[in-house]
Amino acid sequence: MGRVYNFSAGPAVLPEEVLREAAEEMLDYNGTGMSVMEMSHRSKAYKEIIETAEADLRELMGIPDNYKVLFLQGGASQQFAMIPMNLMKNGEADYIVTGQWAKKAYQEAQKYGKANKIASSEDKTFSYIPDVSDLPVSENADYVYICENNTIYGTKYKELPDTKGKILVSDVSSCFLSEPVEVEKYGVIYGGVQKNIGPAGVVIVIIREDLITEDVLEGTPTMLKYKTHADAESLYNTPPAYGIYICGKVFKWLKKQGGLEAMKKYNDKKAKILYDFLDESKLFKGTVEKKDRSLMNVPFVTGDEELDAKFVKESQAAGLVNLKGHRTVGGMRASIYNAMPIEGVEALVAFMRKFEEENL
Numbered sequence: 025m026g027r028v029y030n031f032s033a034g035p036a037v038l039p040e041e042v043l044r045e046a047a048e049e050m051l052d053y054n055g056t057g058m059s060v061m062e063m064s065h066r067s068k069a070y071k072e073i074i075e076t077a078e079a080d081l082r083e084l085m086g087i088p089d090n091y092k093v094l095f096l097q098g099g100a101s102q103q104f105a106m107i108p109m110n111l112m113k114n115g116e117a118d119y120i121v122t123g124q125w126a127k128k129a130y131q132e133a134q135k136y137g138k139a140n141k142i143a144s145s146e147d148k149t150f151s152y153i154p155d156v157s158d159l160p161v162s163e164n165a166d167y168v169y170i171c172e173n174n175t176i177y178g179t180k181y182k183e184l185p186d187t188k189g190k191i192l193v194s195d196v197s198s199c200f201l202s203e204p205v206e207v208e209k210y211g212v213i214y215g216g217v218q219k220n221i222g223p224a225g226v227v228i229v230i231i232r233e234d235l236i237t238e239d240v241l242e243g244t245p246t247m248l249k250y251k252t253h254a255d256a257e258s259l260y261n262t263p264p265a266y267g268i269y270i271c272g273k274v275f276k277w278l279k280k281q282g283g284l285e286a287m288k289k290y291n292d293k294k295a296k297i298l299y300d301f302l303d304e305s306k307l308f309k310g311t312v313e314k315k316d317r318s319l320m321n322v323p324f325v326t327g328d329e330e331l332d333a334k335f336v337k338e339s340q341a342a343g344l345v346n347l348k349g350h351r352t353v354g355g356m357r358a359s360i361y362n363a364m365p366i367e368g369v370e371a372l373v374a375f376m377r378k379f380e381e382e383n384l
């Protein structure tokens with residue numbers, strides 16, 4: 025069997041070119057006679073890999089010099105604890121709950137201080153982004169937390185919240201590098217890379233330098249202090265070395281595609297094909313408010329669970345895989361990250377048209 029169109033929400037599709045290159049370098053990376061997996065993270069060859077990866081990421085996102093880039097482990101979920109442990113100097117923070125990941129972060133933060141839920145879209149199963157233009161931001165909040173793209177529900181903030189001067193912390197796991205960002209607007213931007221950048225096992229944290237201090241929650245483990253990793257340039261202990269190497273290749277690939285402006289254009293075009301079809305279809309329909317639609321994760325339903333299951337089964341057989349919706353919401357979800365080619369979305373829509381004709 026050849027390559028399929030993989031619509032998985034994560035771990036997810038990677039650029040074929042990157043995978044081929046990695047395969048070529050598997051046994052002998054750049055004349056070292058070994059794989060990157062076998063190499064010391066203190067070696068000259070590896071130092072160059074991680075430094076180049078950081079430099080390329082900085083260039084892609086336009087990361088200012090007063091921000092650190094950290095390559096960490098523990099997935100995005102570990103940040104749910106690291107953020108309050110390191111940033112809750114007043115012991116209080118505000119959370120906007122727009123889905124399961126934001127909710128988990130909010131619940132985890134309650135262990136370390138006072139976490140306030142200042143807005144939520146749970147009343148309508150997270151099918152929209154609440155109005156964040158005039159929030160009741162708490163006076164003592166150390167930060168305002170958002171999950172910028174809601175992977176499970178398929179919503180995305182089109183405007184950042186007005187944090188009334190507080191630091192904005194954002195989980196961008198499922199929209200990382202999908203469009204340009206203004207890094208200066210955030211205190212912390214972070215994401216697990218397995219959605220849009222690389223293999224699971226790496227989480228990237230972009231954090232303003234003045235937020236990295238020794239003044240953390242008492243008892244915070246050494247490994248969970250941003251300062252530990254910032255001081256050691258992400259090499260305090262053995263990093264997820266191979267994963268970072270693949271991320272570096274994806275950064276090069278993104279630069280070759282024309283950077284984040286070009287990705288945004290491409291992603292807009294891809295998503296439009298699918299959304300336009302959903303809006304005209306008599307069988308399928310999108311599940312979220314149009315103004316809040318994500319460019320990366322597109323959930324849809326037929327309204328009939330049996331038909332949904334049939335669709336998932338038949339699409340799988342047609343080489344369009346992992347279209348089943350998240351186990352908590354059902355229906356279908358197409359994740360169309362950076363590395364999903366437009367041909368994949370076209371093939372999906374063609375299949376949906378055919379399925380509609382056969383089943384309506």
Ligand SMILES: *Cc1c(COP(=O)(O)O)cnc(C)c1O
Pocket residue numbers: 034098099100101102125171173174175195196197198216219
């Ligand atoms: C997948 C995901 C997570 C969880 O990532 P892990 O690396 O599995 O911990 C958190 N936030 C968002 C937005 C996600 O999509």
